[in-house]
Amino acid sequence: MTTLAAPLAFSGADAAPCLVSRPATRLLIQRGDTELVVQELKPSAAASTVRFPAPWPRRFGRCAVSPAGDLAVFTGPHALQAVDQAGNVQWELRHRCWGGCAGHEAFTEYADERDHRYASSGSAGFSADGTLVWAHIRGPLAHEQPDRGRGTEEWLVINAGDGTVLARARTHTAAAGSFHVPHPDPNQMGLTIGEGQEGSPLRWGRWDGDTLAVDSFGGENRVLLAVSPTGDRLLTVTHDQDTVALHRVSDGAVEAELSAVAVPRHPSVESEPSGTFEDDETQAFFDYGGGFLNEDTVVVGTVESDEEFGTGRHWLVDTARMRLTDRLTYPFEVSGLPQALGDGTWYTVSDTENALHVWAL
Structure with missing residues (x-):
């Protein structure tokens, strides 16, 4: 159907671009070491581009973009940080370090530490309507007593506007990494947690406005x-x-x-x-x-x-x-995995990771 050029010039420091389908629009997203680039693609308008400054290089965490493309949440070894289109930090939520250290205030303090470079990590995902951020972290939170659930992994439901924690539950996992898969209902979310050779627990969350209920699907052996x-x-x-x-x-x-x-x-x-x-x-x-x-x-x-x-x-x-x-x-050789968009189309990433090809049957 079309080929979309990657927003960032190819570099070994840049992740491959991805495409997210939203009602009436699509977001072309690429994370670099210093910035997260989001292009809003509309059928009847020129693409608009937003660049969110990254608080730390991409190897130190993951990121998520709101459905409207106006807010980005970065997950790192010590904190979640929400950044708006102007580059302003809207809120920050600090938690126990994934690398196990006592804590750092700034990236420069741990940039060269091996325990941080190869540490486990969590992730975050926006609800379908953009009002909530679901985040997988290592507890406790910074403002809590240090011995509260020391090193326990938690799943948080957060107000995307101000960073208030609305609900939380333990995941009972030992993650190497994780990622979120949103549901059309803003109050539901999927979370896949990778535990290396040990398995891949799948957690399904439901928030009723007060309590976060978490179910385990697939006997600790399913990737969502x-x-x-x-x-x-x-x-x-x-x-x-x-x-x-x-x-x-x-x-x-x-x-x-x-x-x-x-x-x-x-x-x-x-x-x-x-x-x-x-x-x-x-x-x-x-x-x-x-x-x-x-x-x-x-x-x-x-x-x-x-x-x-x-x-x-x-x-x-x-x-x-x-x-x-x-x-x-295909009419020419493609590489990588097919990524479906739910509307009858899917995309593949070029071999050099500098473009996306969008396909339909």
Whole structure:
């Protein structure tokens, strides 16, 4: 459909750009070491660009952008920091360090410390209406007693306007990292927490205006990929990448699953003499990426397992039967994972990470 140039000139210090679909607009987002760039893309208007100064380099944390593109939240080793379009810090919420130190007031104090450079990290995500920030942190908060839940990971619901903590709950995890997946209902949010080889706990949060209730879906073994456009179902992949599944949002129950055994071997394997590879060497597995093109169709990839044999493959899955329907073919070679936007389109990142290609069936 179109190709979008990355907002930042290519550099090893810059993350690949991503695209987020919003009602009547899309946000093209890219994080660099010194700034976060957000381009608002509207069908009938020229793109508008906002640059948020970054309080610390990207390797020290993650970031989230409000649906309107007017506020960015940076997560770091010691704090959450909300920055507006003018570069003003709207609020800051300090918490126990992910690296385990006693605390630092400024980035320059820990910039060269190995414990911070390779520390675990949390994440943040905006609610669908932009009024709430959901944040995964390491407690306690800075204003609390040091021995309150020392080093305990928590999930916070925060007023996006002023940084007030509205609700909180423990996640009972030991994260290496995490990311949020929003739901159309502002009072619901998904959180996937990576614990390295130990697993990938999936937490589902519901806030009723007073209390944050947290459910665990998937037996500590599911990575949340996406929420369906209606908000009724979730798409997950198992930690060992052998199964993708649809879950009901209401209770997390699995509605249907697709095993990677159903994925044909890579075409280049078929051309090799018999006995060249062991069967387990050629078995495809699903990527930690994909999503809903619409309520009836999911796109997933087997890029990671295909790379030894040739071009990575993307697949369409019928959600009614949870069966492969087609392998996607492109007019030119694409790299990376398919990222669905929920409106019938998806995008891929160019091999040099300096552009996005947006596709439709």
